[in-house]
Amino acid sequence: MKYGIVVNTGPYTHQASDTAYHFTAAALGKGHEVFRVFFYHDGVNNGTRLGVPPQDDRNLPEKWSSLAQQHDLDLVVCVAAAQRRGLLDADEAKRHGKDADNIAPGFRISGLGQLIEAGIEADRLVVFGD
Amino acid sequence: MIKKFLYLNRKAPYGTVYALESLEVVLIGAAFDQDVSLAFIDDGVYQLTKAQNTDDIGMKNFSPTYRALGDYDVNKIFVDGGSLEERGLTVDDLLPLTYEDEDDDWAEKPSIRVVDSGELAALIDEQDVIFSF
Amino acid sequence: MATLHTVNKSPFERNALESCLRFTTPGSSVLLIEDGVVGALRNTRLAPRIAQAMENITFYALGPDIRARGLEESRIIDGIRIVDYAGFVDLTAEHDRVQAWL
Numbered sequence: 496m497k498y499g500i501v502v503n504t505g506p507y508t509h510q511a512s513d514t515a516y517h518f519t520a521a522a523l524g525k526g527h528e529v530f531r532v533f534f535y536h537d538g539v540n541n542g543t544r545l546g547v548p549p550q551d552d553r554n555l556p557e558k559w560s561s562l563a564q565q566h567d568l569d570l571v572v573c574v575a576a577a578q579r580r581g582l583l584d585a586d587e588a589k590r591h592g593k594d595a596d597n598i599a600p601g602f603r604i605s606g607l608g609q610l611i612e613a614g615i616e617a618d619r620l621v622v623f624g625d
Numbered sequence: 626m627i628k629k630f631l632y633l634n635r636k637a638p639y640g641t642v643y644a645l646e647s648l649e650v651v652l653i654g655a656a657f658d659q660d661v662s663l664a665f666i667d668d669g670v671y672q673l674t675k676a677q678n679t680d681d682i683g684m685k686n687f688s689p690t691y692r693a694l695g696d697y698d699v700n701k702i703f704v705d706g707g708s709l710e711e712r713g714l715t716v717d718d719l720l721p722l723t724y725e726d727e728d729d730d731w732a733e734k735p736s737i738r739v740v741d742s743g744e745l746a747a748l749i750d751e752q753d754v755i756f757s758f
Numbered sequence: 759m760a761t762l763h764t765v766n767k768s769p770f771e772r773n774a775l776e777s778c779l780r781f782t783t784p785g786s787s788v789l790l791i792e793d794g795v796v797g798a799l800r801n802t803r804l805a806p807r808i809a810q811a812m813e814n815i816t817f818y819a820l821g822p823d824i825r826a827r828g829l830e831e832s833r834i835i836d837g838i839r840i841v842d843y844a845g846f847v848d849l850t851a852e853h854d855r856v857q858a859w860l
Contacts, residue, residue: 496850496851498850501756503643503758503860510766510792510793510823511766511792514766514791514792517822517843518843518846518847520843521842521843521844521846521847522847524844525844525847525848527847527851535646535650536642536643536646575646575649576646606653607649607650607653607654608653608656608657610650610653610654610756611650611653611654611657611659612657614628614630614654614659614753614754614756615626615628615657615659615754617754619850619851619855619856620754620755620756620855620856621850621856621858622755622756622757622856622858622860623766623858624757624758624858624860625641625643625860633857635777635859635860666777666781667773667777707780742780742781745781746780746781746782746783747783749761749781749855749857750760750761750783750786752855753855754855755855755856755857755858757857757858757859757860758860
């Protein structure tokens with residue numbers, strides 16, 4: 496089965512991004528394909544590499560990055576939502592004259608069309624949020 | 626392949642960003658020529674109230690954008706009658722959303738259909754994809 | 759064409775579960791996750807409503823979330839099935855679509 500996953504909440508405040516992570520890992524573990532994980536609303540905050548959680552806490556952005564690396568996952572952060580919230584890759588930072596970027600490895604920034612495409616391509620779209 | 630897409634809205638505007646960012650998905654999604662329906666349930670019905678005025682909260686009033694949905698061929702807008710009723714609202718409190726029916730000499734028709742929970746449950750059960758906000 | 763409904767809010771905080779139950783059709787399933795697992799407990803104000811809904815809807819609850827909240831599985835209403843994340847994945851595959859009552 497081919498999955499599209501939507502994550503609408505940031506890490507730590509809501510459990511939803513943890514649940515989305517566990518669901519995605521379980522789907523991959525069962526041999527399903529994950530077409531794309533799309534991060535929207537505050538979900539874009541899962542894509543920062545600058546978080547420094549305490550050592551005894553999980554580091555969700557790192558967990559997503561590592562899952563992406565292991566399974567060649569497509570982690571897409573919505574550009575409009577990301578710009579509002581200060582989540583930038585190097586190109587975006589340059590284009591908007593910002594002095595830093597913060598996107599985590601394995602994530603890429605793209606448009607909402609990627610979410611629609613996930614809805615079209617996937618057999619199941621599963622939404623996690625607030 | 627054309628899929629049936631339902632955007633299900635259950636949150637009031639302005640208090641959280643979900644209504645605005647849901648509308649942004651609908652507008653982008655309209656370019657993909659899918660079979661789109663919108664449903665407004667629970668506090669989602671407040672997204673469609675007319676006379677929204679955000680001057681004093683410093684946020685953009687995005688409600689006029691709903692009026693443009695007809696131009697994007699998004700004209701199946703289902704509102705839960707029970708949600709209206711328990712909030713003391715009627716369809717007259719909502720934006721008069723319309724579209725031009727190309728199969729009927731471009732006659733202007735209302736996009737909003739007030740339906741009961743059974744009809745909405747059936748609508749949910751016939752979708753390929755549900756975007757919930 | 760059965761739908762899997764997910765509910766991730768406590769019924770004591772939000773109306774997600776009650777709304778979900780208004781829009782489910784016979785043969786559908788409801789999976790309670792995150793704070794939503796509170797809705798699976800016995801002897802709550804919502805329990806009679808769940809019992810009534812169970813006549814034609816199958817209920818599931820996510821075990822990891824039940825245990826995380828210190829709620830033993832013995833406190834869960836009889837007939838609600840406990841699943842893990844792999845079981846959650848199976849449910850999404852077995853149903854035709856997923857509706858999340860956020």
